[in-house]
Amino acid sequence: MSEDSIISLQNVNKWFGDFHVLKDVDLEVKKKERIVVCGPSGSGKSTMIRCINRLEEHQEGKIIVDGIELTGNLKNIDSVRKEVGMVFQQFNLFPHLSVKENITLAPIWVKKMPKAEAEELAMQQLEIVKIPEQADKYPGQLSGGQQQRVAIARSLAMKPNIMLFDEPTSALDPEMIKEVLDVMIDLAEGGMTMIVVTHEMGFAKTVADRMVFMDEGRIVEQAVPDKFFNNPESDRTKLFLSQILNH
Amino acid sequence: MSDITESRKPPVATTGILGWLRMNLFSNWVNSLISLFVLYILFQFVPWILNWTIFAADFKYNFNGEEIINREMCSRVLDPENGGACWAIIYVRFYQFMYGFYPREEVWRVNLSYIMLAVAVVPLLFDNFPFRKHFLKFTYVFPVIAFFLLNGGLGLESVSTNKWGGLLVTLVLGCTGIALAFPLGIILALGRRSNLPVISMMCTLFIEFIRGVPLITLLFFGMVMLPLFLPEGIDMDGLARVLVAVTLFQSAYMAEVIRGGLQAIPQGQYEAARSIGLSYWQMNLKVVLPQAIRISIPSIVNTSIGLFKDTTLVIIVGLLDLLGIGRGALADTTWLGLAYEVYFFVSLVFFIFTFAMSRYSLYLEKKLKTGINMGAD
Secondary structure (H helix, E strand, O other), X not given: OOOOEEEEEEEEEEEEOOEEEEEEEEEEEEXXXXXXXXXXXXXXXXXXXXXXXXXXXXXXXXXXXOOEEOOOOHHHHHHHHHHEEEEXXXXXXXXXXXXXHHHHHHHHHOOOOOHHHHHHHHHHHHHHOOOHHHOOOOHHHOOHHHHHHXXXXXXXXOOOOEEXXXXXXXXXXXXXXXXXXXXXXXXXXXXXXXXXEOOOHHHHHHHOOEEEEEEOXXXXXXXXXXXXXXXXXXXXXXXXXXXXXXX | OOOOOOOOOOOHXXXXXXXXXXXXXXXXXXXHHHHHHHHHHHHHHHHHHHHHXXXXXXXXXXXXXXXXXXXXXXXXXXXXOOOOOEOHHHHHOHHHHHHEOOOHHHHHHHHHHHHHHHXXXXXXXXXXXXXXXXXXXXXXXXXXXXXXXXXXXXXXXXXXXXXXXXXXXXXXXHHHHHHHHHHHHHHHHHHHOOOOHHHHHHHHHHHHHHHOOOHHHHHHHHHHHHHHHOOOOOOOOHHHHHHHHHHHHHHHXXXXXXXXHHHOOOHHHHHHHHHOOOOHHHHHHHHHHHHHHHHHHHHHHHHHHHHHHHHHHHHHHOOOEHHHHHHHHHHOHHHOOXXXXXXXXXXXXXXXXXXXXXXXXXXXXXXXXXXXOOOOO
């Protein structure tokens, strides 16, 4: 593990039953680095980032996040989850709570923040994602793009050092994708460490420091975007890029 | 001549009472036949039942104006052709129906408990109740107050539970059973879904055992066998033993109902709760259970109604609930043969409570439908 890595996956293996989803995955992420992970569906990219905050358990290898190794130790898992925010494809907002309550829930209960302070924090986060006027609505009353931005605000309210995005725009109508990507670009420019699983190659070209391509549970290729898109090494990468870029 | 674009009134035949009748009762000939048949039955039955229960009925005095003190004085015994119900039996024994054999000079304690029960429960049921937060504080301490009020202690004279009876016993069993079974059921439901195999297995075993056994068996178990498990010299109150049985029974059913609600919560909710750092209990209390319980409200009310009616089974182990008092009244030789009146009255009291519960469930369903959209997308 190199000195300035904030996330380090070493030889990680994982199985779902007999199915080998992650095969000898090695990945080092530096502080403030923006990684975009792509690959065909079923290639293990979501599983990999879900291992980083232990929503999935890896069976072999080491995962170290901000100096804490993820093992069965519940205390370690809790501290890692406080460091790592996650945004899901299906938003997963809490439908019985208002937008503001969705965001203040964790600060109040996990960080024991006073309610007034948490609400102020929530409003700040909603400013960042540009929908402060929706604070008192319920998730069911918002559009998909707005819901996803609330989900981002909810994660940011815990002041994470790392943000994981698991196909954040895949469930959105085309015209809502941009509003979510804009928020993510702002975040990237603010210096957040980010790992983004996405098929939005335009976004990848603008913000990624490094592209990671996965196929069949392995990391096939890692490169800076310029090299990755214009001069990929592996044939599998070439085939994948030709399929998603030429249509 | 009126302007041609002016809006006209709809044809008479589609609105108003006539329109409604035509649309709903006589829309085609099958519908019309069924409507006529039902109307005929109602026409035959409703006047008769109203006449029997109210217009031709005796309440305190018979048709000669004498105060009724035994069955021979009932109008329907004196004149079987024209006499209606003889409610005097209920009137004379009303105290027993409400309180059993609770001493008369102490009965204010029961009445006070009834009033406090209303104050404790109503704010709990309606979340727009004014000053609800403050009332709920009272709801939490109410069981303790009610215990000392009804049972005695703290300077109040002790009233043994074998003097309790009638509606008092029915309400104590129903309310305590429902109130205790709710948290127990939640814990059992969570336990059954736990990742820890020992906990999950124990909860499953408990639930399946209790659900596989009739309530009567559990009542006998509470009466006969529970004392064997208690240390020597500790004598558990009869009503308390029955309460244990009723609560265990109800909690198993409640657990299954809530488990059903838990299963409807998408995995993403758990993952989101975990990813923002909530602990297991925070996740369940703040995210999962509020949604799961909302979904299960109709079934929760349904099992609660079931329990409320099942409390009548305690007659088997010698407790005199509302129905038990009724059967006692029937066995009294001065009032022999007034079974219709007694069972009608007991049914009516049960109906008032269960109907209120069922209306409440409908109200909640409507509120949840028009309120928050529960769809996650």
